[in-house]
Every structure is written in structure tokens, then in C-alpha cells.
Amino acid sequence: DHIIICGYGRNGKQAAKKLLNYKKSFVIIEQDKAIIDKHQTEDILFVLGNANEDELLLEAGVDRASTLISALPSDADNLFVVLSARQINKNLTIISRASEETSYKKLKLAGANNVILPDRIGGDHMASLVVVPDLIEFIDNLSIVGESNINIEEIHVNKLYNVRANVKTIKDLDLRNKTGCSVIGFKGSNGDYVVNPEAETKLVPNSKVIVLGRPEQIKKLNIIYNLD
Amino acid sequence: DHIIICGYGRNGKQAAKKLLNYKKSFVIIEQDKAIIDKHQTEDILFVLGNANEDELLLEAGVDRASTLISALPSDADNLFVVLSARQINKNLTIISRASEETSYKKLKLAGANNVILPDRIGGDHMASLVVVPDLIEFIDNLSIVGESNINIEEIHVNKLYNVRANVKTIKDLDLRNKTGCSVIGFKGSNGDYVVNPEAETKLVPNSKVIVLGRPEQIKKLNIIYNLD
Ligand SMILES: [Ca+2]
Ligand SMILES: [Ca+2]
Secondary structure, eight states: OOEEEEOOSHHHHHHHHHHHHTTOOEEEEESOHHHHHHTTTSSOEEEESOTTSHHHHHHTTTTTOSEEEEOOSOHHHHHHHHHHHHHHOTTOEEEEEOSSTTHHHHHHHHTOSEEEOHHHHHHHHHHHHHHOHHHHHHHHHOOOSSSSOOOEEEEEGGGTSOTTTOOOBHHHHOHHHHHSOEEEEEEOTTSOEEESOOTTOBOOTTOEEEEEOOHHHHHHHHHHTTOO | OOEEEEOOSHHHHHHHHHHHHTTOOEEEEESOHHHHHHTTTSSOEEEESOTTSHHHHHHTTTTTOSEEEEOOSOHHHHHHHHHHHHHHOTTOEEEEEOSSTTHHHHHHHHTOSEEEOHHHHHHHHHHHHHHOHHHHHHHHHOOOSSSSOOOEEEEEGGGTSOTTTOOOBHHHHOHHHHHSOEEEEEEOTTSOEEESOOTTOBOOTTOEEEEEOOHHHHHHHHHHTTOO
16 A cells, blocks of 8 residues: 655655655655665665566555556656556556656556646746736645645545534534634535535535645644544 | 746746736747747747847847746756846846756846746645645646636735725625635735635735635626726
């Protein structure tokens, strides 16, 4: 139930750094021995070799992993890894990097669940900085992952009240009065999202709410409802 | 009062696409004639040449531009462009791309207002997809820039009520009842942000509110308050 990261370049390194912050266990496949030697002292598990070989993927435990992140510099190499990993493990969540727009569909066809184009995200970000600079500053400063200072959380409604007894609405929960947090989103049991849901929205079993708050409010919410 | 984009690679092209959507006027400096020829039919203004030359920057109107986006593939080239542009125009907003983490500080020192590292953003995104997948899906689907389907807006309070008459609070505005939109952020006149502000927050002159809503709610807000 671990994560495999293929490639410890700029992209893979940043993903690893974030996962380390979140105390997730992962192993990195990297073919450059010099890179591994350089980071040997850190608390990171490396497998030396080419992620394009099935033996290496198996050595990293691809058959029992939960997630694979393919962050190699070449789109062709990522495609090869995605296809190989999907063949071995049907239940794996596969996230791949891509440089070219045209690789997006190919990687999806090969079995990737998510494809990330760093230059597209970067370009979007630059344009947004021009058009809505304050908004971007606000959103960039929202913290969604980490140990503390979290601003947004997604919560199963099952954790907020006894869904088997009666179905409550967002209003019934009264999160704003109890914790200070605001409900900004709702994900129905069918997977559909509602932004800024109505107070009357019914919190059916297996739905989720997305809440926004200052760190102290999020902390209060976690304590009151005994979340993680 | 236009925007200059240096480099029409993957990064610059995506920024241009977004700016075009938002009907912002821009000019692109690109040194590869083949790239310009390929996009000649599109409604885009190109200047052929090396952005590292002051004459080219001046030809693109750097002295009267509002913003320069330096999206060249090499960090050294971006540094050169940032420094040159800053020398010519002190009031320019300069946004630069960077590949290496170590270039961030250098580009800031040279005069960039914002430095975007695509691989860092991409790596963060990959890790967040592992840790909080539903939250990432929710946030990615929020639309902040465009003609329609907007979910978030930042609004000067001066546009919401007559700030010179009396100072109102967020509660006094009653945006939720009037438009359906929720206030999720506040930017004080000193520039500090408050996430999920209290209903009693005083909307002093020159402060801003950040509101969240579904597209039809945002539309209602724009109509009622006669925004843009
Ligand atoms: Ca939590
Ligand atoms: Ca507007």
C-alpha cells in the first residue's frame, strides 16, 4: 500500500518532498547512481535501475503498491512505464507527467488515471497572475496538505453525524457556529460536485463536504468530530 | 498597457491562450521564424528576434507595457530578459519562468515580481492527487478566469456599497441572501489576507472581498452590483 515514484528529477523530487511531509511511504526508481548517492543520507528508499524494465517495477513492489507516479523527463519513457505498470496491477492509481499536449491522450489510453503537464499548469498560472493577481495570491496561500496550517478539508458526512439515524442538511450540522468553518463544497454519493451548496442540501450517506477555515477553526473541527 | 510574452514554447503558448480567452492584448517575442510562420494565421502579434536584445524589447513596447512574461526555456536567458526589462521600465509587472529552484532568488533579485517553477507546481500537484484526490478535483474544477462559468471573484468593497457614507460589515452586505454567493476571503487595506473571515469584519475603504458561488450566483452578483 505504498507509492512508487519513477524518476528523481525536479518533478519527482518535489512530489517526494510533499509526500514525505505527509508521512506517506514511498520508494523511488532512479537510473542515475550519482543522484542516488547524493541523496543517500536522506530518509528515502531508492531502487537503482531503469523503470522501463518490469523487473525493476516488481522490485519496487508495483504489484502491491497503491499509487505510481511516473515523473520521467521523456514522454515515451512515461508511456512505457504507465503501460507496463497497468499490465501488472489493475487497481493501481497511476499519475504521469507529460511534456507535450499530444501525449495526454496517449498516456490516458495506456492506463494513467491522471496526467500532469507542468508547462500547461505553469502557463495557466502566469496568465492568472496577470488577470486576477490578488485571487491567485489568495488561492496560493490556501494550504490543503500538511501537518498544520490547513485551510481546506474534505470530510465524509458519516464522520459528522449518525447517517443511519436520520438525514441531516448542511444547516442542521451548524458547522459555522460550532467550529467557525464554512462549507464551500459538496460531493454527492454519485460523485458530482456542487460548489457553494445550499444550506438545505441533504447530507446523504457516503457524500462529502468540503470545508474552509482558518487553521485554528480546522483544528477545532478535527477535535470536535474526532477526525483523523 | 499591453502584455509582452518572451518565448512561444509550451509555457508561453499556454499563457497566451489564456490571455486570449480573457481578451487581453499581448505581443510575443520569438526568435524561431518557423514557429511564427506556423501560427501566422492566428490572431496573434509576433516580433521576430531574440528577447535578450534591448532593441527587441523596445520594439515590443516594453517601456509602455503593463506586464512582461519571460517564458524562455533557459533560466540564464530569462534572467537576462528580467534584468533588461526592469532597467527600462520600473513599473512593469515581471513574471518569469524558471527550471531550477536555485534560479528563483536570482530572478527575484533581478527584478521579477513573480517566479513560476512549472516542475515544482507539477510535483506538488502530483503529490496532492495522492493525498487529497477529491479536494484537488474540487479545486481544479473551480473556474477563476474566463468569460463564463466563473466560481470565484475578488471585488473592491468600494463597488459593493458607498464606503464614504458609513463602514459596513460582511454581515451587513448580506451577499448570501441577495446573490447566493459566499464570502470566503478578505484582503484588508494593508494587503493582509484573512481566510474565511468573520461576519463582523469591517469592510474598510480599499479592502476587497473574495466570493465563491456557482456561475449563476456570480452572474447575479455582477448584475446587482454592476460589476465590469
Ligand atoms: Ca484532518
Ligand atoms: Ca466580474
